[in-house]
Amino acid sequence: MKAVKYLTSMGELKRKDHSLIFRNERGHTYIPIEGVKEIYCLNEVSINSKLFELLSKAGITVHFFNYYQQYTGTFYPKEGLVSGRLTIKQAEAFHQVRMPIAKAIVGGIANNIYYVLYHYYTHGSKELKPFLNWLRKEVPLLLEKDINIPQILFIEGTIWKRFYDSFQYFLPESFLFNKRVRRPPDNPMNALISFGNSLLYAKTISQIYRTHLNQSISFLHEPSEGRFSLSLDLCEVFKPIIVFRTIFENINNRKLQVGKHFDKELNYCLLNDSGKKIFIQSFEERMSKAFMHTKLKRKVTYHTAIKLDAYKLIKFIMEGEVFRPFDDKEKQ
Structure with a gap:
């Protein structure tokens, strides 16, 4: 079963080859893309367009929250289920x-x-x-x-x-x-x-x-x-x-x-x-x-x-x- 990943601190989420890496002042963490279905960014997280392409191909949804811990938006892959x-x-x-x-x-x-x-x-x-x-x-x-x-x-x-x-x-x-x-x-x-x-x-x-x-x-x-x-x-x-x-x-x-x-x-x-x-x-x-x-x-x-x-x-x-x-x- 694919997991949900929560990013609670400020940092940068980037593409590393065909996987993900989260970097902040404490170091970096690799996130195997095959095991993730959703990512929750609960702090200020930088993301570039290169990463969105990978997230889309992998079918990963990313939810963003503001400083006050309230929902602000979602990135999800191009809609496949449209009727x-x-x-x-x-x-x-x-x-x-x-x-x-x-x-x-x-x-x-x-x-x-x-x-x-x-x-x-x-x-x-x-x-x-x-x-x-x-x-x-x-x-x-x-x-x-x-x-x-x-x-x-x-x-x-x-x-x-x-x-x-x-x-x-x-x-x-x-x-x-x-x-x-x-x-x-x-x-x-x-x-x-x-x-x-x-x-x-x-x-x-x-x-x-x-x-x-x-x-x-x-x-x-x-x-x-x-x-x-x-x-x-x-x-x-x-x-x-x-x-x-x-x-x-x-x-x-x-x-x-x-x-x-x-x-x-x-x-x-x-x-x-x-x-x-x-x-x-x-x-x-x-x-x-x-x-x-x-x-x-x-x-x-x-x-x-x-x-x-x-x-x-x-x-x-x-x-x-x-x-x-x-x-x-x-x-x-």
């Missing part, structure tokens, strides 16, 4: 059946947040009961109504806000926060959420790239220039069970600590190098761990689950099959 017919149908679906897809995504977010919080409810956080009841009973009723996209987005925003408010019942005080701040994150929890969401967004881009879907035509988020809005759509339901489970487990097991793993400046807070390495290792382990899929009757990883949601969307667009995004109860 004009599907792109036309996807655009038609945006105009004709956008609502059921958007509602399904928000319903999927609510379901997966429920499963994440139910664990803490059964382990003593009884204060979560009203929110759990609301997720299970009220949200489906709200989504059944004849509502528009702004109203669907309002429901989604309310779900996330109440989710953030619930952290006080099972996380240490040092990781609590008043509100979600993104650019740049201003405290340890915002830093973890931004970093985790950016990683998941990049993973989703890679998985959609392996299908015939057009990344720019989305359904919950507005299609826009300058970002892959379909990836924003499909990664949403996975945030609770991938990003937030990774965050909660690292905090509650004291693998990540405010005093040791974050750099705090006047108006922002970021994971330091050791914190990034801890989070990345946990994130990759979660993404790659195989679980039995109850419907498919075979083992899959979250990498596969994301790609399967893309295929479900294709089935809906092309054949009208009901789109139901990944639900954590499908895992055993």
